[in-house]
Amino acid sequence: MRTELNLIGKPVSRHDAWAKAKGDQLFSDDWSMPGMLFGKVLRSKYPAAVLKRIDTKKAEELPGVKAVLTAKDVPVNEDVTKFGQMRDVGGGFEGLYRVLASGRIRSKSEAIALVAAESPETAEEALKLIEVDYEVLEGVFDPREALKEGAYSVTGDGCGNVIMRTKICDGNIEEAFKKCDVIVENDYETTPNEHAYLETEGGMGWIDENGVITLRVGTQVLEHYRTIAKVLGLPHNKVRNIGVPVGGGFGGKEDITVEMYIALLVQKTGRPVKMVWSREESIESHSKRHPEYLHYKTGATKDGKILAQEVSIVMDGGSYTYLTPWVQMYSTFAAPGCYKIPNVSVKSVSAFTNNTFNSANRGFGAPQVNFASERQMDEIAARLNLDPVELRRRNVLHDGDRLPSGHVPRGHIALKELLDKVNKELNRSSKPDRLPDGRKVGRALALGHMVYGRLNFLHDSSRVSIRLELDGSVTLRAGVPDLGGGQASVLAQIVAEELGLEIEDVHPYIMDTHLTPLCGTTTATRQLYMSGNAALKAAVQMKEKILEKASALSGCPVNMLALKNRKVYSVIEPETISIPFVDVIKHLSNDGEVLENIAQFNAPFTEVPDLNDIKGELNPDITYTCHGVELAVDEQTGKIELLRVIAAADAGRVINRNSCEGQLEGGCVYHAWWPTMEDLKQENGITMANSFSTYLIPTAADVPDIESILIESGGGLGPYGAKGIGEPADNSIAPAVVNAIRDAIGVGFNKMTVTPEKILNAVLSFKNKE
Template identity: 35%
Template sequence: MTTAPRPRAATASVPAGVPTTLTQGSGTSGGIGESTLRPDGVLKVTGEFAYSSDMWHEDMLWGHTLRSTVAHAEIRSIDIGEALATPGVHAVLTYEDLPAATKNYGLEIQDTPALAHGKVRHHGEPVALVAADHPETARRAAAKIRIDYAELPLVTDEASATAPGAVLVHEGRTDHHIAHVPHPNIVHRQPVVRGDADAAARRADVVVTGDYVFGMQDQAFLGPESGLAVPSEDGGVELYVATQWLHSDLRQIAPVLGLPEDKVRMTLSGVGGAFGGREDLSMQIHACLLALRTGKPVKMVYNRFESFFGHVHRHPARLHYEHGATKDGKLTHMKCRIVLDGGAYASASPAVVGNAASLAVGPYAVDDVAIEAIALYSNNPPCGAMRGFGAVQACFAYEAQMDKLAAALDMHPVELRRLNAMEQGTLLPTGQRVDSPAPVAELLRRVKARPLPPERQWLSADAEGSSVDVRALPGGLSNTTHGEGVVRGVGYAVGLKNVGFSEGFDDYSTARVRMEVVGGEPVATVHTAMAEVGQGGVTVHAQIARTELGVSQVTIQPADTRVGSAGSTSASRQTYVTGGAVKHSCEAVRERVLEIGRRRFGTCHPAWATAELLLEGGKVVTDGGEVLASLAEVLQDEAVDIELEWRHRPTEPFDLRTGQGNGHVQYSFAAHRAVVEVDTELGLVKVVELACAQDVGKALNPLSVEGQIQGGTTQGLGIAVMEEIIVDPKTAKVRNPSFTDYLIPTILDTPAIPVDVLELADDHAPYGLRGIGEAPTLSSTPAVLAAIRNATGLELDRTPVRPEHITGA
């Protein structure tokens, strides 16, 4: 997406590298249900796509953020004199330079200062800003800022957070959650109680318990945070940025700048991945502050080290679970307690708690439950949204429990799951009834029935005997084994994820659709504020327009704040909600075109009568001749341009005592079977296959659907065996903020991922579709752990699994 934005009278020039209009279509293909290629795909694979870090302005400055070197400390003084005197430096800002009365921001709770004030609460918190004529000059100047810290006691876990006399991470809290939490260092608490779990436990023939630890995961998007702020002549600012939610950013940015929202104009730049890490602000306010102070465009680009401190991560968790069952395998009850570490600021922690609690049972029918989920304030790195959003941590624990229960009952783990699988009509622990297909048992049947990959696939025969392909062995090209001590394991898991924003949030999206004739051919233009972060919305929106308007050529305009909010590209919601808005607006445009044509031609014009039939049937009007001419005549003086909002059915908040409520819009389901090979002597793991079966409702773009499932599966593999941000428990400092020490799966680590797609329509959703992007991230992790347990006989109650957990070293 690369071209200049709209002309703007308020700015001196237009920066290069701004996302552009995408025009798609030739011929009559590319509607709903077809595997349409991405319009930005070639640019991305050839390295020509313009990401936010590629933007350039001829007279721009470079911004840099100075971050705290300690996790919890009083700021006694800040000396910027030497930094400000550095040649090439145009501005140095601290908290005292913030222009507005509002100095904090946040997704729900505005507890995050734009720059640290009085104290720092986590390692890497922003303290000061520098603008200079070269990025290295800005970095060197920032290093000259002298800060006198007086370190304070740390809050690092539940014990230190809630002990008598515990240090408060946020003194004097006034947010709306404080009234229902047992301690000020608890951000939010959500119980879910249904039936009588204690009484049901006494009826159980078998009871299993487990304590599980889930590590902190980084989103590890490949494009670090970056953006360009350009001051405008009206005193406002234009911000070009990679984000997940333009209007949420705007709502938080404008008050801190002391500007009305209409003077902060935002345009989406090329996004190099997100996975939840761009829901919170990073450099947005900082770049704008520097641009407004200096009167010059300011570009900020984080390096990888800074990116680890510049965005939130997945909540680490400690989970205690208890399951009971009758001797024939029917679940009697479930109890659990989930403790999520939210770090220094709230971010999305309240919503993550709601998800973890309401989805803690998983895709199983059980009448008696007692659930508690909490999120802590601590001096660890802030945590918030990441793909799966609270359900990932719960799934890891409840699926380990199902394996443990199956072993105690001497049942196959798939059969135990299928016996207790929820289905359409099941009443969830929150009291919400599942009113769309829930093919949990069928998904499990499909992954179990798939043929296993061949044994000892690293061996191949040749004229001289057999040879070993070490790439297919644990340890790979490190050549640590030729098959000695390698054991195969197979494991299964299934997960339950909600789709869309929940708990009464007014979740809607907006789309503007225009239909006109250009060069004698009807063209549709779609404009939304949806952040395209790689999920493929730009393709789906064009497919919807082709299907609903019968046009071949569709133009997707750059996402910006000139159109109403599209909400966040998260919660697997964009195809559902913004796709729904595009469909809704297209339907209105089609009706307007038909109304104009009928008014102009009546029923006596044969060419228009044919065009009318084509439009009503969703056929592409590109056949030329009189039919096309009549449509051109209809639209030549009256292009149709309609902007509409679209909402799904409403949800409601969960009761803060019982957790009851119709809190979710829709549910998605995925099942995995993992096949692994483990070098039991060295503790190395090779994941051979991660087969997935998932119900997607309707595959609007089958190629994109398969890619999303494979991508989510790979991210779950990462947290299973390698990904974890290590925080020193004594200092609360991050120890591995680089891809040298924080490992993510490469192509050599990624196994075969065969995908089995079901399309069981949800009648409440546009086209019957179901959000798909997150569910495979849930079940892939516990499936891999189950396979490693199957191979080794070990309990393995934490993730990621490290070699020492297998060898005992």
């Protein structure tokens, strides 16, 4: 019988918090082994070139060098990209994955050779001794250029640089524009931001006594072991990754990083090998958020009803396909924004360039279009001389509304509540429009919607196992990469809730490809939804068994029994019928019952849509957010200061309040300085800002008060009605910041990065105009 929830929704300390506080938690770089070698990567000097010749002889002869590998040494150097999915999706979704460079080099970060040596210094020295001859080519660095007739061919196949084209249409856009009183058209540009996790990519590997290539590498996708096995020419059961807690991922550790190189060097040398990337190597080599060039044309009636929106998106995929087509699906889907618009056309195209490849970054294509669509709303409001909040209120999506693809979201749409709550909170401020020090104050908000759970056509699934121990404790096994969002701990919390235990009674053993059930990727804001449901299912099934046994022991019917406080008790006579949890387990064990249960949760399955006319449901559900910002602009220097941030989301149901608020706060800080400060300064394929002294991220001193508002509509598809929160948490803050700048100085910025110089120039020209 269901009783009141004991643990769900509470602020619970995670099982790993104590070890992390003490500095005892071991990360990728914290492991070592006797006889360990150190691996290093030689990367291309040029973003566009042909590799003419590699001579590794001198490097191999350097004392202490144990292996130098180039493309010819890799058993299977080329494969198609896979991201842990268990289903072949084919089509335009799986691009070339090349381990080491051969032929045409597509970016400056491309790996050419691997070295393993007795010390990091020797490995570094050996890299310098590898002779590489390049034929330098012109390259192309802007996707709009790459799409032109006769543009430089990034792949060299002469088939153009298009990665994918796709389209969503609804209604009749041309006819609708004719009926509009105003039409607002703008171009927007977003920049490729850096994940900047504090832990750079690293890990180690060795061959175990039975010939299994064993890795200890932090990753968001344990299932890459299958690709590693294929590249090494081994069966899947001979490559194992014992993952380690990840020191931040945010999408940047979703693609294969060090694990492939380590595995190859281990296979070649037979020795343990460690590889850790420097900060510079990390920033230059791993993926970035796709820069997007967006054109928005929106038509509305004079009373503020939006009738038509036409969007075109050009995405920079960078050097290789990786996750570009998937990210593009998210961008295309989210482009119309949070509004009910009867006539919509979204066309998107992604292109190869010679920039570092672009792939997953928290938000996965949604923040770019959300920036543009929410900026566009404030521009339309200005044209109509209408309050931007009122314009949103008149057009926002409600329950039962269909999206342009025809999909009617399954869960509750809380956009209106979020809008009103944040607006109320924002206006509670009594700050004047000009501060005593002369700075101008701006206030604005933005809405956001982002899906959680992977694309339906990937046929996603997750598995979790629980085992009852004879002392009444529970062992939970789950191949869930924990990135710091509390992905593992929340599973223990769910199992403890269902079995009437305390959270410390359930210990999670996680992240081992061959000893824990595979949970799928920690991406797509899917772990609470997918593995949370799997854990819930496993626990509920086990609970039934426990209650049946307790019923047999007590004579009390199953439906009158409940689990709480480490006891099974009768809800009618709790004083007289009450059996300790541990006693029931002992009886189950004595009777030879299976004390272990693995359960699988499957997401809704659909087929790959027609990319020329996307219809139907792409992802299972959506998380809605709203961010409000109050900031001050110094008109003398162009400098902005955030004064207040209000971060609001419908979490469906909060499971661990600490973790949920942590995501809301961390998510909004992650993106609050994306439009104004975080700038990689990429110039012709070279990342100029490749350190923390040149790529600036916010410090505590930048961060204002953050007020979190969590709505719990109960309308999510996760356990207990939860929705995913990790990525949506960063989705609507960037447009809110830029809209607030507009509110302060009367100038709207559509292209990132909005630097103090640009603000100052805008202020000056605005004043001149006046």
